Amino acid sequence: MSGKQKHNANPxxxxxxxxxxxxxxxxxxxSIHVDYALYGEDIAGSIxxxxxxxxxxxxxxQEAADIVRGLEQIRGEIDAGQFTVSEDLEDIHMHIEAxxxxxxxxxxxxxxxxxxxxxxVATDLRLYVRRACDETDRLLQALQAALLKQAGAHTHTIMxxxxxxxxxxxxxxxxxxxAYAEMFWRDRDRFHETRRRANECPLGAAALAGTSFPIDRxxxxxxxxxxxxxxxxxxxxxxxxxxxxxxxASTTTSLHLSRLAxxxxxxxTPQFSFVRLPEGFTSGSSIMPQKxxxxxAELVRGKSGRxxxxxxxxxxxLKGLPLAYNKDLQEDKEPVFDSxxxxxxxxxxxxxMADGMQAxxxxxxxxxxxxxxxxxxxxxxxxxxxxxxxxxxxxxxxxIVKLADELGVTLxxxxxxxxxxxxxxxxxxxxxxxxxxxxxxxxxxxxxxxPENVRNAIMEAKERYGxx
Ligand code: ARG
Numbered sequence: 001m002s003g004k005q006k007h008n009a010n011p012x013x014x015x016x017x018x019x020x021x022x023x024x025x026x027x028x029x030x031s032i033h034v035d036y037a038l039y040g041e042d043i044a045g046s047i048x049x050x051x052x053x054x055x056x057x058x059x060x061x062q063e064a065a066d067i068v069r070g071l072e073q074i075r076g077e078i079d080a081g082q083f084t085v086s087e088d089l090e091d092i093h094m095h096i097e098a099x100x101x102x103x104x105x106x107x108x109x110x111x112x113x114x115x116x117x118x119x120x121v122a123t124d125l126r127l128y129v130r131r132a133c134d135e136t137d138r139l140l141q142a143l144q145a146a147l148l149k150q151a152g153a154h155t156h157t158i159m160x161x162x163x164x165x166x167x168x169x170x171x172x173x174x175x176x177x178x179a180y181a182e183m184f185w186r187d188r189d190r191f192h193e194t195r196r197r198a199n200e201c202p203l204g205a206a207a208l209a210g211t212s213f214p215i216d217r218x219x220x221x222x223x224x225x226x227x228x229x230x231x232x233x234x235x236x237x238x239x240x241x242x243x244x245x246x247x248x249a250s251t252t253t254s255l256h257l258s259r260l261a262x263x264x265x266x267x268x269t270p271q272f273s274f275v276r277l278p279e280g281f282t283s284g285s286s287i288m289p290q291k292x293x294x295x296x297a298e299l300v301r302g303k304s305g306r307x308x309x310x311x312x313x314x315x316x317x318l319k320g321l322p323l324a325y326n327k328d329l330q331e332d333k334e335p336v337f338d339s340x341x342x343x344x345x346x347x348x349x350x351x352x353m354a355d356g357m358q359a360x361x362x363x364x365x366x367x368x369x370x371x372x373x374x375x376x377x378x379x380x381x382x383x384x385x386x387x388x389x390x391x392x393x394x395x396x397x398x399x400i401v402k403l404a405d406e407l408g409v410t411l412x413x414x415x416x417x418x419x420x421x422x423x424x425x426x427x428x429x430x431x432x433x434x435x436x437x438x439x440x441x442x443x444x445x446x447x448x449x450x451p452e453n454v455r456n457a458i459m460e461a462k463e464r465y466g467x468x
Pocket of ligand 1: 091325327
């Protein structure tokens with residue numbers, strides 16, 4: 001596009017301009033392709049503002065009625081996809097105002113009394129973030145429900161628990177899944193907190209200093225469901241920490257999702273074969289007929305990079321920005337919209353995978369015994385039954401593990417005589433604590449992995465998560 005091309009002065013603020021913006025200026029300045037998504041919020045905000053102007057006798061009843069009717073017509077047009085946009089009109093606010101003028105005539109110009117696009121856009125984005133928090137909460141809850149369902153089916157399914165991705169101690173699959181449900185519980189809390197802090201109203205702060213019109217900011221705040229008007233007009237138009245909160249909460253959730261995705265990828269390899277992911281979330285290979293690739297899980301894992309990127313992006317926009325409004329702030333929306341949309345996709349895909357995955361119980365239980373996973377149980381037994389200090393018990397157990405390795409058997413397949421040759425105090429009762437089933441059954445401490453604990457934890461979690 002040529003940088004020389006000129007256009008007519010902007011009808012919204014062109015009073016002191018002789019010519020219109022350079023073509024490149026139009027292009028860099030326009031945000032309509034992004035902030036179009038705010039039309040619902042923008043119209044709701046304008047209706048609340050018009051009603052408040054009417055109640056404060058700043059505009060007449062007739063003007064308010066015309067404005068509201070016109071705005072509702074515009075909402076219908078946009079809903080129906082019958083609205084044309086042009087970069088000439090920069091953003092969604094100017095598009096709606098221009099269209100309002102076409103519909104109701106000059107009264108449209110009165111809507112912008114005691115208001116600026118600065119408080120208008122801040123209000124719109126707060127409304128958007130509020131809604132996004134509620135939607136994300138519902139999706140997180142649905143994912144928790146899928147995890148609880150699987151956990152309920154697998155209270156007794158035994159799998160290897162890992163540290164350093166090395167066999168550590170056996171755990172139940174239900175317990176493992178509940179760990180994620182708890183992460184998503186804290187994520188929901190982060191979105192609640194974000195919503196609570198975002199829920200105050202900038203409207204009426206005007207450009208930055210407030211207004212000389214006798215407006216009622218409490219009325220418009222209340223009409224839009226905000227807790228109260230923002231207390232400082234400069235803060236109202238300049239602050240975007242509510243958007244940072246939203247992006248940070250989204251990032252934490254996507255990190256949790258990426259960990260679960262990674263485990264699903266690992267578990268579904270032929271080498272692990274712990275679970276089969278639902279076919280609908282996998283794909284084949286055009287060259288290797290045997291393959292079933294966990295694409296959706298890989299994308300959930302991969303998208304966490306972009307969701308974190310959005311957080312960093314907005315933080316960098318805000319860094320060092322002087323008060324109050326600066327056009328840099330127009331760059332706030334794309335990261336928020338993108339993270340919201342991408343996270344929603346990830347949550348829905350993960351819910352589908354969690355709901356439909358099939359665990360191979362035999363395979364998991366067999367793998368749970370590999371790597372002498374009950375060695376800690378043996379050491380604990382020596383402490384409990386033979387009164388050894390834990391450090392000595394650890395040493396004796398280490399020698400037993402070494403022997404098992406030399407003989408090429410797992411701990412529970414060692415002969416009692418072989419154990420007694422290493423430490424004479426060992427009695428045949430020890431054998432009962434060496435199976436993986438006995439190991440998980442014994443982990444009854446609060447928050448531990450025993451099947452009974454898991455059953456109780458599921459009941460408690462259902463109630464706390466609000467799942468019926
Ligand atoms: N499109 C603008 C944004 O998103 C609206 C506010 C414009 N304000 C201004 N003073 N130019 O930030």
